[in-house]
Amino acid sequence: MTYHLPRRDMFKIAGGAFAGATLLSACGGSGGDPSSIEYWGAFPTPETEEYFRANFIDSFNSSTPHSVRMSTKQLTDLASLTDTAVSSGNAPDIIYSPGPTTSISYAQGLKTLELDDYATEYGWDERLLPWAAQLSRVEDRMYSVPTSYGSLVLYYNRAVFEENGWTPPTTRAEFEELCEDADSKGLIPVGAGNSGYPAQSEWYLTCLLNAAVGPNRLYDILTGARDWTDDSVVEAMEMMKEQLDKGWWGGGADRYFTNTDPDMCTGLATGDVAMYMSGTWSFSSMGTFFADSGNDPEDWDWAPLPSLSDDVEPGVYPLAIGTALSISSGSKDPDAAAAFLDHLVGDTGRSLGYLAEQGENPPPVAYESSDFPEGTDPRVQRLYEEIPASTNLGYASWTFLPPETNTALYTEFDKIITGDIEPAEYTEVLNSMFLQELGSGASPTPFTPQ
Amino acid sequence: MSVNTHDAEGRARARALPRASRTPRRRTAGLLFLAPLLVVNVLVIAGPALSSVAYSFTDWDGINTPGFVGWDNYAALWGDEAFLNALRHNLVWTLFFLTVPMGMGLLGAYLLSRIRRGRTLFRVIFFVPYVMATVVSAAVWRQVLSPTAGLIPALDAFGVPWVGGLNPLGDPDLALGAIAMINNWQWWGFLVMLFLTAMQSVNPSLYEAARLDGAGRWREFWHVTLPGIRPTLVFLFLMTIIWSFLVFDYVYILTQGGPAGSTDMLSTLLYRTAFSEGRAGHASAVGVVMALISALTIAGYLVLRRRLRWDV
The missing domain is CATH 3.40.190.10 (Periplasmic binding protein-like II)
Incomplete structure (x- = not known):
């Protein structure tokens, strides 16, 4: 038996399929304000994510003219997800690297932007510990900002x-x-x-x-x-x-x-x-x-x-960079991305508050004893006072x-x-x-x- | 052979189709219906597969622009001890899964087909491991086989000989076998179900005839059951070979190819080469070799099917 589909029904089916595809593609997008920059974060616990969102994302959005939206990934997948996104040209504005080796590779492939002008504007070179500033450079140009060590x-x-x-x-x-x-x-x-x-x-x-x-x-x-x-x-x-x-x-x-x-x-x-x-x-x-x-x-x-x-x-003390962030060469708003990077590393109180409250490693910056908020675990504080003072x-x-x-x-x-x-x-x-x-x-x- | 009958019937049915069904308009409508699937196939399967072949001829690091290196990645594979080691493990794995689970599945299905009472209960018991998430069953087995907190120290405490100090997942000589047994624990029940379904479709009159001819249980199994379920058997042999070269989940969860590469498979090697070492071009060559092995398996099957006129 054969059944001839009426042309009107075929249009209905085709229209439905198109609407479905549109809906699916809409669901696949990251949502949010398209003018905001995108950041992929990964956290060990939901509490840490909540703290980060309140103290780094929301505070950035409310205190600057820019806007950042965070997409949360699994901690174990973030590096490979970022690799895939970068190689396919769909990287977020802020690109994560689990250390300088990966950020070097991104820089060599021109996937990330040179940050020297922003480093001058925000004073990153002076702020970061010398060894960390050096690691951020590829052929003497800065391409990444270490945000935890x-x-x-x-x-x-x-x-x-x-x-x-x-x-x-x-x-x-x-x-x-x-x-x-x-x-x-x-x-x-x-x-x-x-x-x-x-x-x-x-x-x-x-x-x-x-x-x-x-x-x-x-x-x-x-x-x-x-x-x-x-x-x-x-x-x-x-x-x-x-x-x-x-x-x-x-x-x-x-x-x-x-x-x-x-x-x-x-x-x-x-x-x-x-x-x-x-x-x-x-x-x-x-x-x-x-x-x-x-x-x-x-x-x-x-x-x-x-x-x-x-x-x-x-x-x-063997030194290790836990996270280095770069700006995607495809970013539509590198200025906003640079402002967000500075928001992550530029405020000692915010960084050490994150350390005190969530135990998350701070950016490689020299800290004074008086910088640490009350309630910081003295065992943790000791490390971040001793490393900048050590020559070993x-x-x-x-x-x-x-x-x-x-x-x-x-x-x-x-x-x-x-x-x-x-x-x-x-x-x-x-x-x-x-x-x-x-x-x-x-x-x-x-x-x-x- | 029934295959000829089927083919002949199929051709007869095709000839009997109304001429209208073969008009260009009908063909266009058919293609329109097929188009979304073809697009998905090209985007999701054919596209990445072809790009993998292309990348296998490059020095791609997974991020930057690849450079053409010809056959270098393939040439390097044959001298690569890690690749040959992984290939050996895949072959051992294939041999194991073509024999042990197949044998257990056939035996289980045959025994189940002989009983009436409790059959459903046994089917459920055999099938439950198959529906468990791999991550869950791997975590359970990791605990069970722990040398410090699992079944082994408990058995040792009871005075069971030989188990003291046994460390199945940490001993390079035992780890591959241990993972294969764990995977088999989940897998063989599924085979029982497939074989049982196939056995139930065998014509009962054949068994009656065999019994009248004086055949015992073994001869009945060998001369009636096995030929009766041959399509299922051949299909599962084929798929077992293909799946054995794609095995990844249990190995990755339990040992990630360790200790000392003793459980490394082509898939874990590929993953490590691409994502840890940043040699995506080389990893693509490994992937292409894996695909070629599957293709050769299918080709071999098709040749056999044509020559032996198997009804599969």
Whole structure:
């Protein structure tokens, strides 16, 4: 049987389809005022998002002639979503980068605007810490503004340390003595693992490289003046392998691949883990692990990294940019976008209020003690007072290494743990990749050690 | 073969269609109805697929303008230990899913087809894992297989031998098998349902005839059931091969290819190469190889179908 569709019905169907498509396309848009600039944000908790919206978005919209609309993304997806949007030419006005490596790539592809005029207008160069201002530059032109920074430190449980008569180690001898004692008492001496997030290994490797190889040699390596195959790097990896085999890191090779970051934070709270080298992003959540396990949230504390070599000064702070923002070259209103960037980094009170209330890392700016609002956790405040005052500053891998080398740093490290490759082979792999990427201009320029 | 009968009937029906149905006007109307689907197909499937092929000949980093590098990405794959390692894992995975879940599915379906009471209950029990979200079942299994807080330390505490210190997801020698078993836990019940449906469509008189001829259970299964469900069986073999080269979710959630690359698949390698290493051109070449494997599988099937005149 055949059925002839009347022409009028065909028009109805076609009209309906067109209306539906229009409606769908309308739903697909980001909505809001089309004249406002677009910003993509991602937050660890709904409370943090609410705080940011009230104190950064709404305050910008009410205090300036410009308007910004925020679209919230998943924290884990923001970088890849931004990559896709940038490469397809549909980037928001403000482009997120999880560090300078990505912002360099955007700048080299002319996806982002040069910011030197805005830097002069808003005084960003003077405001930002010198190392951060330097990292924002590509071929001596500013292309991004770092809006959060942090470091890696050694976390410990004050109650557990007091109970065992321990103090935070500052030298390799003290570190090893504490590890042996903790191990003999049934504790995991140093929390470690990469289950669920293989890149977690780079936290420990960053600590190791800064504490055992040291900022001076690392600077030489990052600038190509020294190879990754340098004895100091090989020896550092051998030392870590030896300590892993003793079960000092994460309880040993057999546990390393199933330990998670929350496992280690909980272990620190419950006294099952003696020390944990991790990022300062855990400042905001460490107290929760202590409270959730029935311990006092005031018991967690941190110390700068110990030295793991006679040639390295104790207390190095590896520096890491958490977020760098740029202005899309396709932005219809770069002036408004620049004003919003300044709104994010230009007001000390607003930045430190965010730190005090939500534990979110502030922009790399020099802060005075008097800048911190009442109620700021003194443990958090101490970090952001000590880093600008310190001359012992190091390099976080994800901030200073080009992407392929950085990925190999932690994926190939797995093979050292399993014994599939030797430390010397590992450094050869890193070296060949790094030299290739250094030559292509994909590597950020490191700051000169102070 | 019934396929010939069907084809002949189809051709006869086509000839019997009114001439009006083949007029240009009807054809235009048909094309108009097809057009939205074709547009969607071109935009969503064909466009990205073709652009992936094009990018596989470039040094694209995923962001900037790509440069043409010819066959370099493909040439690099054959010397790339990470690629060969992932390809090996995909082949092992394929072999596993062509045998273990298929065997379990056939056995489960056959046993279910033999019973009357409780069949619905068993169908539900077998099927429930399939409707669970992958993320949920992966999280549950991660807990179950935890060396510190899961089933293993509990069994160890009860004195079960061999399990002490076992770490299925953290041991490079066990991790791939552990993930395959977890995936199979979700998958095999679905196969049971498909095979059971197929078995129920087999003509019961064939079983009666087999029994009259003195066939036992095994011969009945081998000579009646299996030929009767061959279309379903062949289709699932084909799809299993294709799906095995696309596997991503469980691996990514549970190990992300670790430890030490022991569970790396072509899909996880592709994802890491494109999004962590910024080598989208190289990753595209991996993707094209994956697509070629699927295409070869389908081509092989079509050849077999034509030569053996399979009714699928």
